[in-house]
Amino acid sequence: CIDNMSVKAMAEVELLSTPRDTEISDVTCDSFRVSWEMSHEDASRVTHYFIDLSRKEGSQHNRFKHRDVPTKLVAKAGPLPMAVRGHWFLSPRTEYCVAVQTAIRQPDGDYQVSEWSQVVEFCTGDYAMEHLQQLLDKAQAAAGRLLRFSVFYRNQSPEYFHYVRLCGGAMLPSFKDNSGSHGSPINGKLRSVFLGCNTEFDTGLPPKDSPYGPLRFQISADRVLTPSTNLYFADFYCMYTAYHYVVLVLAPAGSEGDSFCKSRLPRLDLSSNPFLTFTPGDVPAFCHASDVILEVLYTEPLLLEHGILAQISGHHQLMSLSTANAKKDPSCKVCNISVGR
Numbered sequence: 001c002i003d004n005m006s007v008k009a010m011a012e013v014e015l016l017s018t019p020r021d022t023e024i025s026d027v028t029c030d031s032f033r034v035s036w037e038m039s040h041e042d043a044s045r046v047t048h049y050f051i052d053l054s055r056k057e058g059s060q061h062n063r064f065k066h067r068d069v070p071t072k073l074v075a076k077a078g079p080l081p082m083a084v085r086g087h088w089f090l091s092p093r094t095e096y097c098v099a100v101q102t103a104i105r106q107p108d109g110d111y112q113v114s115e116w117s118q119v120v121e122f123c124t125g126d127y128a129m130e131h132l133q134q135l136l137d138k139a140q141a142a143a144g145r146l147l148r149f150s151v152f153y154r155n156q157s158p159e160y161f162h163y164v165r166l167c168g169g170a171m172l173p174s175f176k177d178n179s180g181s182h183g184s185p186i187n188g189k190l191r192s193v194f195l196g197c198n199t200e201f202d203t204g205l206p207p208k209d210s211p212y213g214p215l216r217f218q219i220s221a222d223r224v225l226t227p228s229t230n231l232y233f234a235d236f237y238c239m240y241t242a243y244h245y246v247v248l249v250l251a252p253a254g255s256e257g258d259s260f261c262k263s264r265l266p267r268l269d270l271s272s273n274p275f276l277t278f279t280p281g282d283v284p285a286f287c288h289a290s291d292v293i294l295e296v297l298y299t300e301p302l303l304l305e306h307g308i309l310a311q312i313s314g315h316h317q318l319m320s321l322s323t324a325n326a327k328k329d330p331s332c333k334v335c336n337i338s339v340g341r
Contacts, residue, residue, distance in 0.1 A: 092183025144291025257299025
């Protein structure tokens with residue numbers, strides 16, 4: 001006759017092996033798949049998987065060290081790799097650490113568990129086209145009516161324009177900063193020249209003030225926006241204010257910038273969209289959205305000799321209005337989507 005103590009002792013001898021060779025695959029901005037190796041004997045006995053996920057920075061891996069402490073995710077055992085989505089609010093472009101544990105559910109509801117696997121690190125991806133389409137739908141609702149404009153402009157410091165002259169008089173594209181939505185696929189990857197085109201309601205002219213510098217370069221809209229220019233939607237965000245920003249990319253067809261955007265960003269119809277339109281003719285017509293601030297990214301160099309450079313009449317030290325590396329308000333219901341900020 002075998003007593004209960006002997007049965008318990010035998011069960012403890014048949015410990016589950018530690019999961020090994022953990023792999024992460026099919027990573028998106030808000031999901032991933034995880035797989036690992038375990039023995040055939042374990043695979044036939046295991047009833048549940050425990051997954052511990054944490055952000056890499058400042059995290060303590062495998063903090064669920066005790067066998068009787070439940071982890072963040074308990075899933076019924078099934079075929080591997082296992083899809084993980086919706087269990088956490090995964091953020092795009094964020095480094096995470098994952099450890100896995102296998103378990104057998106006991107009749108009394110407790111679990112017999114393996115040791116934690118080694119920690120595996122991975123980074124989530126950018127917004128996919130479907131996520132940008134969700135942002136675009138939200139931005140369209142906020143755009144407002146269209147107003148005429150005639151010039152694109154760029155404000156900068158005297159030092160910047162002095163440097164441009166020293167380098168041949170061309171404003172060269174530079175990498176987009178990390179302002180706006182964290183998952184925007186252009187952040188840190190697309191080279192462009194930052195331009196504005198919004199006008200003041202009462203004058204129809206560019207604003208008198210700017211947070212970016214006292215000198216303003218202005219260039220006729222038809223030098224930048226032509227029938228062979230492609231227009232892409234890139235982002236929609238705010239910075240804890242009532243103002244909302246829409247980021248657009250202008251890329252000449254066939255250019256390197258156009259190739260980058262084609263598979264990553266929704267393309268807009270130049271003649272019919274809520275943000276920035278161009279109607280060709282003897283007198284081309286250009287219009288911008290009135291209720292959002294447009295940040296226009298032009299993917300090609302711009303020559304100073306093709307425009308004019310002058311001092312602005314207003315203030316230029318409004319740093320609170322600058323969007324350089326600005327963080328998006330994650331609580332705004334107008335410009336956020338459900339897959340992270």
